[in-house]
Amino acid sequence: MIRLIPRVENSNAMILLSPLLALTLTAITAYFIFVSILVDIQVSSVFYTLFLEPLNDSYYLSEILVKAAPLMIIALGLSIGFRAGVWNIGAEGQYVIGGIAGSAVGLYFYDVEGFWILPLMAIAGILGGMFYASIAAFLKTKYQVNEILVTLMLTYVAVLFLSAMLQGPLRNPSGFNFPESRIFHDSALLPIIWEGTRVHVGFIVAIILSIVAWFGIKRHILGMQIKITGSAPRAAKFAGFDDNKTVWYALLISGGLAGLAGVFEAAGPAGQLTPGLPQFYGFTAIIVAFLARLHPIGIIFSALLIALTYVGGENVQIDYDLPKSITQIFQGMLLFYFLACDILIKYKVVLFKTIR
Amino acid sequence: MKYQLEINNITKSYGDLKANDDVSLNIKPSNIHALLGENGAGKSTLVKVIYGSLMPDRGEMKWLGKPYSPKNPFDAREQGIAMVFQHFSLFESLTVEENIVLGLDGVRLDENFTEQIIEYSKQYGLDINPHQVVGDLSVGARQRVEIIRCLMQNPKLLIMDEPTSVLTPQEVSDLFITLRKLADGGCSILYISHKLEEVRQICSEATILRDGKLIENCIPQDHSQQELAEMMIGKKLIQLARSNINTGENIFSISNLSQKSDDMFGVDLKNISLSVMKGSIVGIAGVAGNGQDELMELLIGEITSPPGTLSFKGGDIGNLNSHERRQLSMFFIPEERLGHGAVPDMGLNENMLLSRPQKSQMTSYGVIDWGNVEKLTQKVISDFDVQTPSSRMLAKSLSGGNLQKFMVGRELIQNPDLLIVAQPTWGVDAGSANNIHQALIALADKGSAILIISQDLDEILSLCEQIHVLSEGSLSAAVDMNENGLETISQLMVGSKD
Numbered sequence: 001m002i003r004l005i006p007r008v009e010n011s012n013a014m015i016l017l018s019p020l021l022a023l024t025l026t027a028i029t030a031y032f033i034f035v036s037i038l039v040d041i042q043v044s045s046v047f048y049t050l051f052l053e054p055l056n057d058s059y060y061l062s063e064i065l066v067k068a069a070p071l072m073i074i075a076l077g078l079s080i081g082f083r084a085g086v087w088n089i090g091a092e093g094q095y096v097i098g099g100i101a102g103s104a105v106g107l108y109f110y111d112v113e114g115f116w117i118l119p120l121m122a123i124a125g126i127l128g129g130m131f132y133a134s135i136a137a138f139l140k141t142k143y144q145v146n147e148i149l150v151t152l153m154l155t156y157v158a159v160l161f162l163s164a165m166l167q168g169p170l171r172n173p174s175g176f177n178f179p180e181s182r183i184f185h186d187s188a189l190l191p192i193i194w195e196g197t198r199v200h201v202g203f204i205v206a207i208i209l210s211i212v213a214w215f216g217i218k219r220h221i222l223g224m225q226i227k228i229t230g231s232a233p234r235a236a237k238f239a240g241f242d243d244n245k246t247v248w249y250a251l252l253i254s255g256g257l258a259g260l261a262g263v264f265e266a267a268g269p270a271g272q273l274t275p276g277l278p279q280f281y282g283f284t285a286i287i288v289a290f291l292a293r294l295h296p297i298g299i300i301f302s303a304l305l306i307a308l309t310y311v312g313g314e315n316v317q318i319d320y321d322l323p324k325s326i327t328q329i330f331q332g333m334l335l336f337y338f339l340a341c342d343i344l345i346k347y348k349v350v351l352f353k354t355i356r
Numbered sequence: 357m358k359y360q361l362e363i364n365n366i367t368k369s370y371g372d373l374k375a376n377d378d379v380s381l382n383i384k385p386s387n388i389h390a391l392l393g394e395n396g397a398g399k400s401t402l403v404k405v406i407y408g409s410l411m412p413d414r415g416e417m418k419w420l421g422k423p424y425s426p427k428n429p430f431d432a433r434e435q436g437i438a439m440v441f442q443h444f445s446l447f448e449s450l451t452v453e454e455n456i457v458l459g460l461d462g463v464r465l466d467e468n469f470t471e472q473i474i475e476y477s478k479q480y481g482l483d484i485n486p487h488q489v490v491g492d493l494s495v496g497a498r499q500r501v502e503i504i505r506c507l508m509q510n511p512k513l514l515i516m517d518e519p520t521s522v523l524t525p526q527e528v529s530d531l532f533i534t535l536r537k538l539a540d541g542g543c544s545i546l547y548i549s550h551k552l553e554e555v556r557q558i559c560s561e562a563t564i565l566r567d568g569k570l571i572e573n574c575i576p577q578d579h580s581q582q583e584l585a586e587m588m589i590g591k592k593l594i595q596l597a598r599s600n601i602n603t604g605e606n607i608f609s610i611s612n613l614s615q616k617s618d619d620m621f622g623v624d625l626k627n628i629s630l631s632v633m634k635g636s637i638v639g640i641a642g643v644a645g646n647g648q649d650e651l652m653e654l655l656i657g658e659i660t661s662p663p664g665t666l667s668f669k670g671g672d673i674g675n676l677n678s679h680e681r682r683q684l685s686m687f688f689i690p691e692e693r694l695g696h697g698a699v700p701d702m703g704l705n706e707n708m709l710l711s712r713p714q715k716s717q718m719t720s721y722g723v724i725d726w727g728n729v730e731k732l733t734q735k736v737i738s739d740f741d742v743q744t745p746s747s748r749m750l751a752k753s754l755s756g757g758n759l760q761k762f763m764v765g766r767e768l769i770q771n772p773d774l775l776i777v778a779q780p781t782w783g784v785d786a787g788s789a790n791n792i793h794q795a796l797i798a799l800a801d802k803g804s805a806i807l808i809i810s811q812d813l814d815e816i817l818s819l820c821e822q823i824h825v826l827s828e829g830s831l832s833a834a835v836d837m838n839e840n841g842l843e844t845i846s847q848l849m850v851g852s853k854d
Contacts (some may be wrong), residue, residue, distance in 0.1 A: 221722045232701075234692075
C-alpha cells in the first residue's frame with residue numbers, strides 16, 4: 001500500500017524549484033510523445049520551434065506579451081476566488097460577456113471621438129463580467145447552488161449569446177452578413193505600446209493589477225478575509241467575516257477582471273468583435289493561477305510561460321503540421337507535473353505492507 | 357508474588373526527545389495505582405509500552421513474575437491486560453450487547469451471553485441494559501459499556517485513561533465504587549489522571565512523571581493536593597483567590613433565548629435566561645454536548661439572535677456579528693482552538709487579526725499595519741508566556757497549551773468589559789491552566805465581567821461566584837451554593853438523561 005505522510009518541514013528550495021522541475025518533466029514526457037508520433041522530423045527541431053524560437057524572435061516575443069495580458073488579468077481574479085475556496089471556473093463566459101458589453105459601448109459611440117470612450121468601454125466590460133459572475137454568486141448565497149456548475153454552464157450560454165449578438169444587433173451593417181462587428185474606430189482601440197506589434201496597453205494594466213492584488217492580499221483586511229475564509233471557514237465566522245459577502249467579493253472580482261480581459265481582447269489585438277473572441281483564456285487562466293500558487297506576482301511569470309506554449313504551439317502547427325491540441329497537451333502536462341511536485345514537497349510517500 | 361507488574365528502567369526516545377527516561381514502577385496486586393503527570397510528561401508513552409503498542413528502547417518488564425514484552429495490544433490482552441481509552445470505540449447505532457460481542461473473540465451473541473453481561477453488571481455495580489442502543493446512552497453509561505467489555509476478558513490489570521474527565525460527580529462516585537470492587541476482586545488498576553483530589557480519594561499508590569522522568573513513587577494520601585500538583589509541574593502553584601469581588605450593575609443579559617439547531621445531531625436551546633454583572637465571574641457547568649457549542653455560536657454572533665434576547669450595556673446586540681460585538685468591548689475565546697479560534701495554517705501574527713477591536717490600530721481603512729500587529733503579537737507572547745520561536749510560527753505547530761495561552765492573551769490585552777470563554781483550560785497542562793485562571797481572576801478583579809462555559813466542574817467551582825447548569829439545551833437558574841450546592845449541580849447536570 002502507498003500512503004502520503006505530511007512532511008514536518010517543507011523545503012524552501014524545493015518550493016522555488018518545483019515549477020522548473022515540472023517544466024523539465026513536461027519536456028521529457030513531450031520528448032517521448034514526439035518520438036513516438038513524429039515521422040521523418042527531428043525531435044530537436046520541434047523542440048526548438050516550440051520553446052526557443054518564440055524567445056529569439058521579436059515578433060513572437062511580442063505575441064507572447066499579447067497573449068500573456070488576458071491570461072494574467074483573468075488569473076489574478078481567479079486566484080483571489082480560489083484563495084477563498086470559491087471555484088469560479090467559468091471565467092471564459094465572463095470574459096465573453098465583458099467583451100460584448102465593452103464592444104457594445106465602443107460601437108454605440110462609433111462616430112464619436114473622445115479619450116473617455118476607452119475607459120467607459122473598460123468599465124462596461126468589468127460590469128458585464130461582474131453581472132455574469134453575480135448570477136453564480138446569487139445562486140450560491142441564496143440557494144447553495146454549486147458555483148462550479150453554474151459558472152461552467154453559463155460559459156456555453158455566453159458563447160451562444162455572442163453568436164446571437166453578432167448575427168443581430170452588433171453585426172456590421174456593411175459586412176456582407178458576416179457575423180462580425182464593425183472594426184472599432186481609433187478612440188475605441190487600445191494604444192499600442194510596442195511600435196509595430198500588437199502589444200497594447202492592457203499588458204501594463206495587467207502588471208499594475210498584479211501589484212495592486214499583491215498589496216491587497218498582503219496588506220488589506222479584505223485579502224485576509226479571503227484567505228481566512230478559504231482556509232478555515234469557522235475561524236472566519238469567529239472573526240466576524242460574513243461568508244456570503246466573501247463569496248460575492250470573490251465572484252465579483254474574478255468576474256470583473258475576466259470581463260476587463262474580454263474588452264481588452266476585442267479592443268486590442270482583434271479590433272472588432274468576432275466569433276473568435278473566446279480563445280480558452282478563461283480556462284487556461286486556471287492553470288496560470290495554480291502554476292503561480294495563486295500568488296499575484298507569480299502569475300506574471302506563469303502567464304508568460306503559458307503564453308509561450310500558445311505561441312510555440314501555433315508555430316509547430318504551421319511548421320510541422322502538428323495538431324492544435326499540442327498546446328493543450330503541454331499545458332495539461334505542466335499543471336499535472338506541477339501539482340504532483342507540490343504534493344511531494346508537502347508529503348512523503350511511504351510504502352508499507354498491510355498487516356493482517 | 358510481590359508485584360503484579362514490574363517495570364524497570366524503561367527508556368523510549370523519539371529522535372532527540374526522551375519520552376520516557378529510565379522510568380520504573382511496580383504495581384501490587386489488588387491495588388489502584390495512579391499515574392500522574394502533565395501533558396507530555398510521558399504517561400501515554402509508558403502506557404503504550406505496557407499495552408504493547410510501542411516497543412521500549414531499553415528496560416524490561418515482568419508480568420506476574422515472568423518476563424513480559426508484548427508485541428502488540430492483542431498480545432497484551434491475551435495475557436490479561438485491558439485498557440479503557442479516553443475516547444470510546446463504540447458503534448452508536450448498535451446495542452450494548454452487540455458492541456460488547458464485537459470487541460471479543462470467539463463468542464456468539466446469544467441468551468447465555470446476555471445473561472453474562474447482566475451478571476457482570478450486577479456484580480460490579482455497572483448499571484446497564486444490554487438491549488439499549490448505545491447512541492441513546494449518556495457518556496457515563498457508555499463508559500460502563502467499555503468497562504464491561506474489558507471485564508469480560510477477565511483482565512488482571514485494567515488501564516484507565518482519564519476516566520472521569522467526562523463524568524458528572526454522581527457518575528464519578530459510582531465509578532469509584534466499581535473500581536474498588538474490581539481491585540478487591542484481584543484486578544489491579546493503573547489509573548491515569550491529572551485530577552489530584554480523585555487520586556487522593558481512590559488510589560493507594562501514585563507514580564509521578566515529569567518531562568519523561570520518574571519524579572516520585574509515593575502514597576498520595578501522604579501529600580496535599582497542592583504538593584502533588586507542584587511535583588507534577590515542577591514549580592510552585594499560585595493559589596487562586598479573588599482580591600476584589602466588587603460586582604456592579606448588570607452588564608450582559610440573555611432573555612428567553614431559544615434556538616432550533618440546524619444540525620441533525622445538534623441540541624435545541626430552550627428558553628435560556630442569564631444575567632452577568634460587572635466584576636463577576638459566571639459559570640455555566642454541564643456535560644459536553646448539552647448545547648454548549650450552540651450557545652457559544654449565538655454568544656459570539658456567528659448566528660444572529662432574535663431582538664430582545666441578547667443585551668449588552670443596555671443595547672440589543674442580537675443582530676450584530678462578532679466583529680461588531682467586539683467594537684462594544686465584548687470578546688470571545690471559543691473551545692476549539694484550531695480552525696475556530698485560530699487558523700491552523702497561519703502565523704500567530706496573522707491570527708491576531710481574527711479579533712480586531714477598533715482601537716487596536718491593527719488596521720486603518722482596511723489596510724493592515726503589520727508593524728503594529730507584530731508589536732501586539734509580541735506583547736501577547738511575552739505577557740502570557742507563549743513558548744514559540746517567533747510570531748510567525750503557524751498556529752498548528754504550537755502545542756495546545758501554548759496556543760490556548762496565545763488565544764487567551766489575544767483577547768485579554770484588549771481589556772474586555774465582557775469576556776465569554778468556553779473550556780478555558782481544556783487539554784492544557786496544570787501549570788498553564790493555573791496561569792490562565794489567574795489571568796481571568798485578575799481581569800474580573802479589575803471590574804470586567806466573565807462568562808465561563810466549562811465541563812470541568814472543579815474549574816467552575818474554583819472561579820465562579822454564580823453557577824448555572826446547562827442540560828439538554830436548558831439552563832438552570834443560578835445554583836445556591838450555600839445549601840447542598842454540589843449535589844444540586846450534580847442532579848442538574850444529569851438532567852433527565854438517566
